[in-house]
Amino acid sequence: MFAALLEAAGARVMLVPTIAIEPPDSWAPLDAALAEEHDWVVFTSVNGVAMVRRRVEATGLGRASLERSRLAAIGPATAGALADWGLTAEVVPGEYVAEGLLARLRPVIAKGDRVLLPRAAETRDVLARGLTAYGARVTEVAAYRTRPATEHAGGLREALGQGRVDVVTFTSSSTVRSFCALFGEAELPQLLRGVTVACIGPITRATAQGRGLATQIVPEDYTIPALARAIVTHFEPARS
Structure with missing residues (x-):
């Protein structure tokens, strides 16, 4: 585009x-995370959505859990990737960076909420640290990795x-x-x-x-x- x-x-x-976008070194952590229930699943890139979708469709597992979770996306492109998959992002910040998403989640994250962050293997920890400070129980898992x-x-x-x-x-x-x-x-x-x-x-x-x-x-x-x-x-x- x-x-x-x-x-x-x-x-x-x-x-x-x-x-180049490649699968994580092991799918096992993502598979285990998708098998569990989460109050929120927070997507920080189109690639994250694409790789989670790829894994869910390959295994047949995790779709129902995603549908029961509340979803957040870092920006309109990521929200659009979720929409293409039939899922709706409830939270999309006005500023499309981790700090903006963290601020937008502040009023809606409750203490003890289980939050899944499927992300790149190499990324900043702004969201994980911030959500943990809000009292959420955060699970970070690599959905993909990048290589030069x-x-x-x-x-x-x-x-x-x-x-x-x-x-x-x-x-x-x-x-x-x-x-x-x-x-x-x-x-x-x-x-x-x-x-x-x-x-x-x-x-x-x-x-x-x-x-x-x-x-x-x-x-x-x-x-x-x-x-x-x-x-x-x-x-x-x-x-x-």
Whole structure:
């Protein structure tokens, strides 16, 4: 969808996946968690929904428990993935980051509530710590893991080195980390000289800044469509 939105605005898009989504090292913890009852199940990404759905449909277990649970989603895309599966997110924050979701859950989480967090194996612990502080009994379980995708590193290096890239986009902190891992610390500033950096939200921007990447574009809404619009708006003066 992201590429299509940019192409519709006249951009030439070079798709370079920097991460690959893979199953967790073991399905056993997720299977065990899905077999139990939870007051809330909190999804923090489309990938989390997709991998839980994949496992439920493969085993035939866990769907009824999900239907009995109250569901929360970190943003509209994640809520949409649940809706595509026939499930409704009761809570979706206005600010699509873990801190926003935590604040939105504060009034509805009761002490002792059982909360399941199916997530990436590598993620921040903001939600788990915050919900535990609210008095919830939190179960964190890896529904998937990410790994750096290096297959396109050569083509990306060439495109950047030849000045054929105007903007690099990051849609998660993991994409920033994996992108930076493709290049040496001394090489990266030279490759990105004159290149605009666009990040989907403040957490991703902070990760980029921590890697020495100054970010010029961050949308007000932390969604893919909003990021695409922000990029188009940023470059409109140059096109006129």
